[in-house]
Amino acid sequence: MTQSAAVLDHDPSPVLDTPVIDVDVHEAFSSLDSLQPYLAEPWRELMAQGAWKGFTQPFIYWATGGGNRADSNPERGGPPGSDPELLRRQLLDAYEIQAAVLTGYFYPAMLGDMQVEFASAMASAYNDYQVAEWLAADPRLLGSVHIAPQDPEGAAREIDRIGEHEQMVQVMLPITTRAYGDPFYFPIFAAAQRRGLRLATHHTVHVEGALGMGRYYIERHMLIPQGTMAQLVSLVCAGVFERFPDLRVVCLEGGFSWLPHLIWRMDREWRSLRQEVPWVKRLPSDYVAEKVRLATQPVEDMTGDQWEKVIELMGSEEILMFATDYPHFDFDSPLRSLPPRLPQALKRKILYDNAREFYGLEERAATRA
Amino acid sequence: MTVVVCGVEELPRGSIMTVMNGDTPVVVARTGAGEYHAVRGWCAHQGAMLGGGRLTWLTCEDARGGYALSRAGEILRCPWHSFEYDVTTGRCVTDPKLRLRTYPVRVEDGNVLLDVPDAT
Numbered sequence: 370m371t372q373s374a375a376v377l378d379h380d381p382s383p384v385l386d387t388p389v390i391d392v393d394v395h396e397a398f399s400s401l402d403s404l405q406p407y408l409a410e411p412w413r414e415l416m417a418q419g420a421w422k423g424f425t426q427p428f429i430y431w432a433t434g435g436g437n438r439a440d441s442n443p444e445r446g447g448p449p450g451s452d453p454e455l456l457r458r459q460l461l462d463a464y465e466i467q468a469a470v471l472t473g474y475f476y477p478a479m480l481g482d483m484q485v486e487f488a489s490a491m492a493s494a495y496n497d498y499q500v501a502e503w504l505a506a507d508p509r510l511l512g513s514v515h516i517a518p519q520d521p522e523g524a525a526r527e528i529d530r531i532g533e534h535e536q537m538v539q540v541m542l543p544i545t546t547r548a549y550g551d552p553f554y555f556p557i558f559a560a561a562q563r564r565g566l567r568l569a570t571h572h573t574v575h576v577e578g579a580l581g582m583g584r585y586y587i588e589r590h591m592l593i594p595q596g597t598m599a600q601l602v603s604l605v606c607a608g609v610f611e612r613f614p615d616l617r618v619v620c621l622e623g624g625f626s627w628l629p630h631l632i633w634r635m636d637r638e639w640r641s642l643r644q645e646v647p648w649v650k651r652l653p654s655d656y657v658a659e660k661v662r663l664a665t666q667p668v669e670d671m672t673g674d675q676w677e678k679v680i681e682l683m684g685s686e687e688i689l690m691f692a693t694d695y696p697h698f699d700f701d702s703p704l705r706s707l708p709p710r711l712p713q714a715l716k717r718k719i720l721y722d723n724a725r726e727f728y729g730l731e732e733r734a735a736t737r738a
Numbered sequence: 739m740t741v742v743v744c745g746v747e748e749l750p751r752g753s754i755m756t757v758m759n760g761d762t763p764v765v766v767a768r769t770g771a772g773e774y775h776a777v778r779g780w781c782a783h784q785g786a787m788l789g790g791g792r793l794t795w796l797t798c799e800d801a802r803g804g805y806a807l808s809r810a811g812e813i814l815r816c817p818w819h820s821f822e823y824d825v826t827t828g829r830c831v832t833d834p835k836l837r838l839r840t841y842p843v844r845v846e847d848g849n850v851l852l853d854v855p856d857a858t
């Protein structure tokens with residue numbers, strides 16, 4: 370019997386019998402100062418003067434560790450997710466993760482419509498920081514191009530600038546309060562397609578449900594999927610998947626068990642009303658099956674039977690991709706978030722195969738070799 | 739098997755300590771009232787190590803529709819999804835299906851002693 374300083378932070382059972390790709394990992398910087406070396410003037414000097422203090426959320430967090438796992442604070446200080454060594458230990462090595470897609474949580478989209486040049490400069494600085502301090506640290510890490518979508522031309526330039534880095538796999542589309550089907554955003558889609566990058570939607574602290582953020586944090590957290598559903602509806606109805614035929618989208622952290630409802634609803638509406646949107650040429654469910662993937666986290670506590678039923682209703686075993694959301698408090702364990710009774714082949718698709726196909730990891734490895 | 743966890747002064751009221759029984763962690767808690775309790779340290783939900791969580795109070799609604807806090811240091815909250823466990827019973831506050839094994843704890847000669855099954 371020993372008293373433990375460094376105990377394993379999770380129950381190591383059951384043994385994982387498939388490889389894992391994690392499609393949503395939130396790396397963070399220690400402080401805004403971490404971006405200074407990568408920031409262009411005049412922003413660098415302004416930031417050095419403390420002219421902007423960074424984002425905060427308009428609510429108080431209620432989970433044990435605030436917004437993060439309470440056991441994810443780096444010993445060296447700094448916020449959860451800011452220490453590559455700890456991330457390696459708690460996530461990549463702990464679950465033998467083959468590849469993990471970094472998705473950040475510093476989204477210049479949250480700056481809104483003012484000073485879009487500043488927002489784009491922050492996105493660029495963040496991308497260079499990500500490349501230098503994260504992607505270089507571990508070949509298992511894959512990157513996301515951060516942009517300021519409120520500056521579509523600047524965003525397109527940024528995608529062209531950094532998107533060819535061999536570990537970059539997608540462009541982040543943070544969900545605030547605007548729908549991405551607006552043609553205003555098409556330069557972003559054109560650039561992503563040009564560079565062979567996927568798109569990834571992810572909520573921000575500004576996302577709202579149909580009636581606002583809710584009175585409580587718990588409500589807001591329950592409402593997040595509405596933002597994801599709204600973006601999906603917007604992209605489909607704007608014909609984005611026709612106009613940019615190579616684009617594919619993963620919806621991160623927005624739930625998945627609602628998908629059967631949404632595809633049935635969209636298909637029915639399309640049959641009735643498609644004259645209004647003739648650029649939507651196929652059944653919405655076709656676009657979804659071919660172009661859209663949903664990340665599993667945060668899983669709902671469903672039984673194995675319920676999982677199988679939902680996937681059957683989605684009409685495809687290829688849509689779900691596993692994510693942990695490390696280091697956030699609603700982290701899903703690769704060992705325990707999928708029910709043990711799920712058939713092995715299906716489990717492997719969710720935990721590994723689907724993401725490998727979506728990001729073309731096989732082809733990427735072949736190109737590099 | 740009885741083991742010495744620590745001296746009483748090393749476990750102040752409202753705090754927890756993790757000890758390993760073989761490969762199984764046991765979280766020993768001292769409540770706000772000074773009682774000792776011990777529960778198995780893997781969360782019954784997704785398996786987080788509960789020693790990384792926090793000992794807190796029970797939060798209920800008061801007569802005016804506000805927050806009523808009671809039973810200080812009797813609720814152990816998981817470091818991940820924040821499920822709450824009553825350390826006096828091992829039961830999850832919100833899900834009767836989730837339950838942690840409990841172990842007897844006592845104090846003798848200024849030491850906190852824990853009775854656990856022999857580790858295999």
Ligand code: FES
Pocket residue numbers: 781782783784785786816817818819820821
């Ligand atoms: S692992 Fe403890 S609440 Fe989920």
